[in-house]
Amino acid sequence: MNTTAHTIPPTVFVIFGGTGDLNARKLSPALYNLFLDGWLPEQFAIIGTGRTKLTDEEFRKNLLADLNQFSRSGKAKKEAWDKFGPHIQYQASDVKVPAAYEELSQRIAALEKEWGAPANIIYYLAVAPEFFPVIATGIAESHPDTDPNRVRIVIEKPFGHDLESARALNQLLAKHYEEKQIYRIDHYLGKETVQNIMAFRFANAIMEPLWNRNNIEHVQISVTEQLGVGERTGYYDGSGALRDMIQNHLLQLLCLVAMEPPVNFTADEVRNRKVDVLRAMRRFTPETVREAAVRGQYGAGWIEGQQVPGYREEPGANPTSSTETFAAVKFFVDNWRWQGVPFYLRTGKRLHRSASIITIQFKDVPHVIFPAETAEGWRKNRLIISIQPEMSIRLQVQAKRPGLDMMLNTVDMVFDYDGTYTTEAPEAYETLLLDTMLGDQTLFMRGDQVEEAWDLVMPILNSWQSRPSMSFPNYSADSWGPEVAEALIARDGYHWFTLPLKDNSKKKA
Known part of the structure; x- marks a missing residue:
């Protein structure tokens, strides 16, 4: 286990929209990779919710197929999955019905009793935007006395359709949660x-x-x-x-x-x-x-x-x-x-x-001392930050081309992730889910x-x-x-x- 994981208390991830595409492609693979790399605490649980009726075992089987297809670490090894899989549960429920939140509370209480310690609860709203107010209100009203230091709610984009709807959603969230509990996610x-x-x-x-x-x-x-x-x-x-x-x-x-x-x-x-x-x-x-x-x-x-x-x-x-x-x-x-x-x-x-x-384009030099014929390919300096498909930072500068004559051309000074590091970069959702567990809102809006x-x-x-x-x-x-x-x-x-x-x-x- 990573040493940072020892500082994370028992954690429950509740994923609304557990049978959806976002969980299949991004969230569960990210949590699995965090588990493989030792970033999850020893006591954790993932509770997926959705309207589809599934048993825990059926839900796990579906997630395993998703991991095998979308995880950056490739197909799950049996030994690792046998340790990860039992942490996954499923609850078929309708988010518009108050009983759904009561059942969630009972599941969480049973886990806390088993662990012998209170848990941090991360509610991830991987659902259509029209359900954000419904779920945020349902969570808050089902257990209003929960310690705000232990409850976090993650809101996917789009956060509002315009200024008016964004303000209305912010006001609703502020009614039930402190700002430190709200994680507005932008995976970029x-x-x-x-x-x-x-x-x-x-x-x-x-x-x-x-x-x-x-x-x-x-x-x-x-x-x-x-x-x-x-x-x-x-x-x-x-x-x-x-x-x-x-x-x-x-x-x-x-x-x-x-x-x-x-x-x-x-x-x-x-x-x-x-x-x-x-x-x-x-x-x-x-x-x-x-x-x-x-x-x-x-x-x-x-x-x-x-x-x-x-x-x-x-x-x-x-x-x-x-x-x-x-x-x-x-x-x-x-x-x-x-x-x-x-x-x-x-x-x-x-x-x-x-x-x-x-691309940051710099201004040209104030005075060019070289004859025009030596600088046919002259280009102003640029700093280029490539986010995808390659990950690199390159500074484009002028340099002398090898040879007896003075000829200038543009060359790149490159910091390339692939060429510099042998370790694979984590997916964006791995970083953001870990920050949510750590209570770090730096990368959230x-x-x-x-x-x-x-x-x-x-x-x-x-x-x-x-x-x-x-x-x-x-x-x-x-x-x-x-x-x-x-x-x-x-x-x-x-x-x-x-x-x-x-x-x-x-x-x-």
Whole structure:
């Protein structure tokens, strides 16, 4: 067992939506890998709930099949599963019925009696958003006297559909729980490279003097997906790219890049600095929305030799839908550090390649001393943080090419996870579930942070809702998005960056 696990008291994980896709693909595999690596306490239990009638053994059998398919550690070994499996229980129940919460309380009480100690209880809401208020209220009303230090509730995204609904959900949660009990999860913040942004910025003296408007020209954050909406059409048609990705994932990445150095690494101090960024961001008016935000929707095309349908032809889609599957927005952070530096965020589906990349473009040298013919491939310095598919941080600089003449070209100084470490990086959900057990909210969003993010994007959402696009679909599958996205950034004299394939990017200085 890991030494940290000895500090974790007995723990019960209650997973609402235990028979759902999120538990199958992410939660149970993450808990199993934490168990394999010795991060779980000796006394723990996993209680899955759902409306499907299953026995404990049937539920365990289903989870074993999920682990064999989705766990990063591969198929479960019999010896390990025989130790892990008995910790799993199942309760068939309807979350709208108070008796369901009473039965859960009885199960938890029986476990505490068996262990001879009170347990920490983590309620994970892996369900559709409309059930968040129902379950949060049901838990609180079934045992209102439970010690708040022992109860935590994890809320998946989307946290609200707009500013008004996010505020209403925050108010409901605040009625029943203290803020320290509420874990609003954004799985992007659990990714290894995302966490390394803070380490890279604040653990290295070389970067901080450069990290401002005097040296940085602009910042790009791109999260592109080759896949379409697939079976999520029902959810996605009421959401769209701006709500689904930019309001949460991409703005969280922006906060990590733009935040001021925290005084210490405590959860509230880090989250205070993130909220400062969101509050400093320039708000949109109906006029500036047209200048700073563009949208798109994919049409049919070919990807890797296979024909794929357009969004409106996806199963269950509205054939006249104006839902955007691509969004690009130019933001400004109006403070001393970043005044005048544009932050370009884009995300989309059915694009040429799946990748999540942050690019910091530095300003050019003030005076070029080399003759033009020596610097034909001259490029401004860039810092590229690749989150996926490869995990790397690379600084692109100019260097002399080997030879008798003076010829310059761009080379990469690379920190590559695969080349540096032999240990496999944990999945994002492993990190976030462990932090929940430890009571560490650093990587989780606070209520005011969620509301500030919604407040920032609401003018764009309102403008797009009032003016449905007449040009959809406006980009084909396997492209890099609509022409209007290129125009958005080209007006400022820039272009969107893409990271070369890994096999073509092995130069190191």
